[in-house]
Each structure stands twice: as structure tokens, then as C-alpha cells.
Amino acid sequence: MTDDLLADFVRADQEQDLGAYGIHVHQEGKPPIEHRFRSDDRVNLYSVAKTFTAVALGLAEAEGRLTLDDRLLDHLPELRPLAADGFEDVTLRHLTLMTSGSGLRWHAHERIDAADLLHDIVAAPLVAAPGTRYAYTGTGPYAVGRVIARATGANLRDYLLPRLFQPLDLHNPAWHCCPLGFPFAESSLFLTTSELARFARLLLQDGEWEGRQIIPADFVRGMVADPVATGYRGHLSYGYGFGVWIGRDDTYRMDGAYGQFAVIAPAHRAAITVTAHSTRDADLLTAVHDLVLSRLAP
Known part of the structure; x- marks a missing residue:
């Protein structure tokens, strides 16, 4: 359903050509509110995928399969002969926070020519x-996905199927893979x-869903407890947490290219989700905050 809450957002999208596909507003204790600008088709969430990868890492830790401060090379010792000086100290936490110190930049839209991308990363x-x-780089989440595969015996998507996707009724999601068959993890x-x-x-x-943790x-609370400084300014980012961005108005968010946003607002007990193909994603995010979130009763 659409109501007056979204009227100004819808108008702004049309007048400013923000490119939204749809918006969904959840606030605890109230019916959901949404507006579709087109059919609700599955779209590439781009870097929102990083949040799913971070959560997979947390689940694997909870199962005792690894810890966030494990070193990558402890799980993949065969890569030690390839590793650059200092890489032996890179942990799964570093890779998820994108603070590994690696000079390699790669994202999932770029062609992979290496026989194994992980070799180049290490x-x-x-x-x-x-x-x-x-x-900012996709190499860390991709490497984390590879560790999850080694530690659990299932690739990232298959590992999350019974633990996350199926409980949320996210039926058979597509997750594009590298030439070796591992999900890109970062996008x-x-x-x-x-x-x-x-x-x-x-x-x-x-982390609770219909009575089940x-x-x-x-x-989940730790994902925003100790964000790292990114050097970015303005309301788009006040730091990067564990697979999420710290935003304005005491929020944090999942954030993907071209306007894929899920803004979590604990003070309002609300979550606002947008998918889009926007070349003005900063303006789209501003509209979410100024025309929707700010009008929710706390």
C-alpha cells in the first residue's frame, strides 16, 4: 500500500529523476508502507551483498567454525608461498572492514583473468x-567467502540457504560466481x-525472526559498534561498520551502487528499503532521510 507518508518521496523521484524502482517502509507495530515505480523484480544489489557476507561470517563464528580474528592464511595455508610480505597478519575482520592494507583493487563487474583471483589477492x-x-574494494569480502567455503564445506550462497535465505523465504536467490564457481560475495x-x-x-x-534467533x-549489535574511519564526508558516511555504513540520524545502512539502500533506524524502530537504477544515488539517499525517515514518529 502507499499512503501520504511517501507522497513527497514519490514526487521527488519524478521531479528529480532519482530512478527508484520501489520503496518499502517497515516500522514496528504498524502496517508496512510501500510504493512501486515498476514491478518488483529481482535486481543486482551490488555492494549490499557485502552485508550478507559479513553476516555469514558471524554465523560461521557462532557455529565455532572460525573467529573474526582468524588469519586468512590459517584457513588457506597452501597460499602461504604466494603471500606478500605482511599478509600473514591479515585477518577475516580486516578483510570484511576493508582494512587489509592490500593495494589490489577489484570489484565484481571487472573481468577476472587470473586462474584464481584469490592468488592475486594474497x-x-x-x-x-x-x-x-x-x-574500498571487493577483494576482502570475496576472500572471506572463500574462507567460509573452506571452513564450512559449502560456498557462501549454499551456506546461507538454510541459515538465512530460507527462514526469510528468500527463495533460490541468484548470486553470480567467479570462474571457479564461488559467489562474488562483494556484489x-x-x-x-x-x-x-x-x-x-x-x-x-x-537477528530475530518470527520467534527464532x-x-x-x-x-548484529557489534556490526556498528566499532566503525572504521573511511575519509568520506557528509551524511553518506560517518564510518564503515561490519559490512554496513554508518549514516546520519543515528542510522546505519546497506548500500549498493545505483541506489540500492536499506536504512536501519533503531531510534524509530524502522527500516526503509529502496532499489533503483539511479545516477543520483546521493540525492536518492537524501530523499529517503528527509522525505521519509524524518517524518516517522519515533
Whole structure:
């Protein structure tokens, strides 16, 4: 349903050509509110996928399969001969926070020519000590996905199917893979607006879904407890947490290219989810905050 809450957002999208496909507003104790600008088809969530990968890491830790501060090479010891100086200190936490110090930049839309992308990731010289510098790249989440596959015996998507996707009724989601068959982890997961909204609601509820604790509550709260500085300014980012961005108005969010957003607002007990193809994604995010979130009763 659409109501007056979204009227100004809908008008802004049309007048400013913001490119939204749909918006879904969940606030605890109230019926959901949504507006579709087109059919609710599955779309590439781009870097929103990083949040799913971070959660997979938390689930694997809760099962005792690994810890966030394990070193990558402890799980993949055969890569030690390839590793650049200093890489032996890179942990799964560093990779998820994108503070590994690696100088290699790669994202899922780029062609992979290496026989194994992970070899290139491990061999790339470090430009900073692990944990000391943030640099936006898809290499860390991809490497984390590979560790999850080694530690659990299932690739990232298959690992999440019974633990996350099926409980949220996210039926058979597509997640594009590298040439070796491993999900890209940092991008290329396809869901609808309403499906992503369920995941956003799960995080708002500290990992609880219909009476079942899907994700440990301590892990969900920890995703925003100690963000790293990114060097970015303005309301778009006040730091990067564990697979999520710290936003304005005491929020945090999943954030993908071209306007894939899921804004979690604990103070309002609300989650606002948008999918889009926007070349003005900063303006789209501003509209979410100014024309929707700010008008929700706390």
C-alpha cells in the first residue's frame, strides 16, 4: 500500500529523476508502507551483498567454525608461498572492514583473468599495515567467502540457504560466481525490494525472526559498534561498520551502487528499503532521510 507518508518521496523521484524502482517502509507495530515505480523484480544489489557476507561470517563464528580474528592464511595455508610480505597478519575482520592494507583493487563487474583471483589477492603487495587504513574494494569480502567455503564445506550462497535465505523465504536467490564457481560475495546478489526489506527488518530486530534467533543478537549489535574511519564526508558516511555504513540520524545502512539502500533506524524502530537504477544515488539517499525517515514518529 502507499499512503501520504511517501507522497513527497514519490514526487521527488519524478521531479528529480532519482530512478527508484520501489520503496518499502517497515516500522514496528504498524502496517508496512510501500510504493512501486515498476514491478518488483529481482535486481543486482551490488555492494549490499557485502552485508550478507559479513553476516555469514558471524554465523560461521557462532557455529565455532572460525573467529573474526582468524588469519586468512590459517584457513588457506597452501597460499602461504604466494603471500606478500605482511599478509600473514591479515585477518577475516580486516578483510570484511576493508582494512587489509592490500593495494589490489577489484570489484565484481571487472573481468577476472587470473586462474584464481584469490592468488592475486594474497600476492598483491600491502600498501599499509593490516588494520590501519580503509580502502574500498571487493577483494576482502570475496576472500572471506572463500574462507567460509573452506571452513564450512559449502560456498557462501549454499551456506546461507538454510541459515538465512530460507527462514526469510528468500527463495533460490541468484548470486553470480567467479570462474571457479564461488559467489562474488562483494556484489551480484539478486533480490527484490520486498525481499531485501525482510533482511533489513531482521537486522532491525537484532537477528530475530518470527520467534527464532537467526543471527546472534550480539553480532548484529557489534556490526556498528566499532566503525572504521573511511575519509568520506557528509551524511553518506560517518564510518564503515561490519559490512554496513554508518549514516546520519543515528542510522546505519546497506548500500549498493545505483541506489540500492536499506536504512536501519533503531531510534524509530524502522527500516526503509529502496532499489533503483539511479545516477543520483546521493540525492536518492537524501530523499529517503528527509522525505521519509524524518517524518516517522519515533
